[in-house]
Amino acid sequence: xxxxxxxxxxxxxxxxxxxxxxxxxxxxxxxxxxxxxxxxxxxxxxxxxxxxxxxxxxxxxxxxxxxxxxxxxxxxxxxxxxxxxxxxxxxxxxxx
Amino acid sequence: xxxxxxxxxxxxxxxxxxxxxxxxxxxxxxxxxxxxxxxxxxxxxxxxxxxxxxxxxxxxxxxxxxxxxxxxxxxxxxxxxxxxxxxxxxxxxxxxxxxxxxxxxxxxxxxxxxxxxxxxxxxxxxxxxxxxxxxxxxxxxxxxxxxxxxxxxxxxxxxxxxxxxxxxxxxxxxxxxxxxxxxxxxxxxxxxxxxxxxxxxxxxxxxxxxxxxxxxxxxxxxxxxxxxxxxxxxxxxxxxxxxxxxxxxxxxxxxxxxxxxxxxxxxxxxxxxxxxxxxxxxxxxxxxxxxxxxxxxxxxxxxxxxxxxxxxxxxxxxxxxxxxxxxxxxxxxxxxxxxxxxxxxxxxxxxxxxxxxxxxxxxxxxxxxxxxxxxxxxxxxx
Numbered sequence: 323x324x325x326x327x328x329x330x331x332x333x334x335x336x337x338x339x340x341x342x343x344x345x346x347x348x349x350x351x352x353x354x355x356x357x358x359x360x361x362x363x364x365x366x367x368x369x370x371x372x373x374x375x376x377x378x379x380x381x382x383x384x385x386x387x388x389x390x391x392x393x394x395x396x397x398x399x400x401x402x403x404x405x406x407x408x409x410x411x412x413x414x415x416x417x418x
Numbered sequence: 419x420x421x422x423x424x425x426x427x428x429x430x431x432x433x434x435x436x437x438x439x440x441x442x443x444x445x446x447x448x449x450x451x452x453x454x455x456x457x458x459x460x461x462x463x464x465x466x467x468x469x470x471x472x473x474x475x476x477x478x479x480x481x482x483x484x485x486x487x488x489x490x491x492x493x494x495x496x497x498x499x500x501x502x503x504x505x506x507x508x509x510x511x512x513x514x515x516x517x518x519x520x521x522x523x524x525x526x527x528x529x530x531x532x533x534x535x536x537x538x539x540x541x542x543x544x545x546x547x548x549x550x551x552x553x554x555x556x557x558x559x560x561x562x563x564x565x566x567x568x569x570x571x572x573x574x575x576x577x578x579x580x581x582x583x584x585x586x587x588x589x590x591x592x593x594x595x596x597x598x599x600x601x602x603x604x605x606x607x608x609x610x611x612x613x614x615x616x617x618x619x620x621x622x623x624x625x626x627x628x629x630x631x632x633x634x635x636x637x638x639x640x641x642x643x644x645x646x647x648x649x650x651x652x653x654x655x656x657x658x659x660x661x662x663x664x665x666x667x668x669x670x671x672x673x674x675x676x677x678x679x680x681x682x683x684x685x686x687x688x689x690x691x692x693x694x695x696x697x698x699x700x701x702x703x704x705x706x707x708x709x710x711x712x713x714x715x716x717x718x719x720x721x722x723x724x725x726x727x728x729x730x731x732x733x734x735x736x737x738x739x740x741x742x743x744x745x746x747x748x749x750x751x752x753x754x755x756x757x758x759x760x761x762x763x764x765x766x767x768x769x770x771x772x773x774x775x776x777x778x779x780x781x782x783x784x785x786x787x788x789x790x791x792x793x794x795x796x797x798x799x800x
Contacts, residue, residue: 334739334766335739335742335765335798336798337632337673337799339502339544339629341546341548343550346554346564347550347551347554348550349547349548349549349550350546350547351546351547354500354501354502354503354546355502356501356502356503356544358798358799358800359795359797359798363502373565375548375628377626377628379629379673379674379675379798380675380798381675381735381736381737381738381739381798382675382737383737383738383739384735384737384738384739385739401570403675404570404573406675406676407675407676408623408628408630408675409568409569409570409628410568410569410622410623410626410628411567411568411569411570412557412565412566412567412568413565414565
């Protein structure tokens, strides 16, 4: 049964996107969550393991963080955006 | 479906009025977000208590939001598409009854006096697909597993794959693998020397389809109903009139981290305004008595004003994210009035309320104004 998996973005000076892929080799995401400001958005996911690609665009040298606030497990991402304000990282999301 | 109710207080800027007359006609955007024309005065207002987005699920979703100001109440419903790129918003505003603290934004008879309805559509141009095979190969070259991989694999000098790695990889690769490597450098056919100048991090961004910039466009349509109470100029007879105002607008925006957010918009408005900017104090004799009764009221019927407003705004967060500027210029093409506004925002680390100062100039009055404001945190794009 699908679960609500909540992603919390702390990104007051950036735009964040989380793309959730069913398989590591998939080109098209199962879910896309776009954060135009800080907040929490929820994806409906069946139990299993997923690949999450997290992108950010924002002011250089500002903090950007995304964590899973409920419904599954993921290593939190908390970084300072580099000189060009761009970022793309991968995370494994496990929904029990 | 989620439901949220937000109640906000309104504060007056303790400084001079801002030249928001032109901007106020636009949807609350950027520098204009703190400006709203209300009964002829310019107010700065405190809105959302923090720069925090809605809690919502993917797919079509409804968010209801109510705001309470000094004189109006607003309810808005927002639908966001499955991939978060399309937003539809309907906002209804009605006058707030001071006694009952209730507002009726819409009745069977339509909009109430001083009520308004506004529809906004916004589309963010963003592709979500990626080249999984190429991304995986880049991660292998960076000696990382996919889950631990990212653009930083190519940013970190110590761990960055060298050109030699790529050339060796290419030399030994199968035909299929070569095709992927060529795709990484953007060529159908490629050779070892093509990897001499490759920017691996940019290639990684391209393979994951991580955006370099964010572009958006939107449309706005609104209608409102205004009720005016005034005295006729000839014999000072009390009159009341209601008129409908409407507006149509469109905007485009482009955000790049290094250059900031550039937003251009145009809006056409057909509105009614009081005959005078400020009310006059009128004293009239009380029937059957020698005493007089004085009140502040506008003299003259409201006038119809049509305007086409073009606006351009640049929003830029200075590196470090503590200060942002958002200069904008607006031009009423029909009435030939230009307004310039330069707000400077001082930002908190977690978003939240933003304080700032604003300098403005309006060609009609040829006056420079200054205001200090407190408002919702400035968004990167909107």
